[in-house]
Each structure stands twice: as C-alpha cells, then as structure tokens.
Amino acid sequence: MNTLAWCPRCNREWNGHLECHCPTCHLLFNNIDAFDRHRRRNVCLDPATELRRDGEPAFQPVRRKSGETWGLSGTRDTLPEFLARRNMEVSVNDR
Numbered sequence: 001m002n003t004l005a006w007c008p009r010c011n012r013e014w015n016g017h018l019e020c021h022c023p024t025c026h027l028l029f030n031n032i033d034a035f036d037r038h039r040r041r042n043v044c045l046d047p048a049t050e051l052r053r054d055g056e057p058a059f060q061p062v063r064r065k066s067g068e069t070w071g072l073s074g075t076r077d078t079l080p081e082f083l084a085r086r087n088m089e090v091s092v093n094d095r
C-alpha cells in the first residue's frame with residue numbers, strides 16, 4: 001500500500017491510497033472526508049482558516065512523509081496517538 005502519485009503542476013508526490021490531492025488548490029488532504037470538507041459548491045475552502053460551527057478549527061495540519069497535509073481536527077487522522085499506532089512517521093504541528 002504505497003502507491004506514489006504525483007502532480008505535474010505543483011510537483012508534489014503523495015501516497016495515492018491514503019491521501020487526496022486537490023487538483024484545484026493543490027493542497028493535500030489526509031483522506032476523502034477532509035477533502036470533501038474543503039469543497040463547498042465547487043469552491044475550495046482554505047483549511048487554515050476554516051472553522052467548525054463551534055468555532056474550533058475544522059482542519060489540523062499534519063506532517064507526513066509527503067509533506068504537510070490537512071486532516072479534520074478531532075479525528076483519528078490528526079490525533080498523534082492514532083498516527084503513532086499506525087506507524088506513519090508523523091508529528092502533529094499543533095502551533
């Protein structure tokens with residue numbers, strides 16, 4: 001399960017099985033849920049500024065082998081303990 005995908009426009013590589021690259025804004029998302037969350041009416045939302053209804057950040061940056069990706073905050077894709085268990089060699093950027 002390590003199929004490398006590549007985008008010729010931003011020259012980024014990522015794991016095509018695990019991650020979703022946006023062909024419009026060229027950000028990388030941890031999974032299809034996070035990807036879907038950043039699309040609204042065919043427009044890309046900025047995960048750095050997008051908030052949930054309770055005012056908390058909707059996304060959290062996660063550093064993976066492929067570089068910075070975005071995951072939905074509060075899900076197992078951004079919780080360090082889950083990431084460590086899956087041995088994904090990441091550390092969460094919690095600043």
Ligand SMILES: [Zn+2]
Pocket residue numbers: 022023024025026027038044045
């Ligand atoms: Zn996008």
Ligand SMILES: [Zn+2]
Pocket residue numbers: 007008009010011012021022023026027
């Ligand atoms: Zn790209």
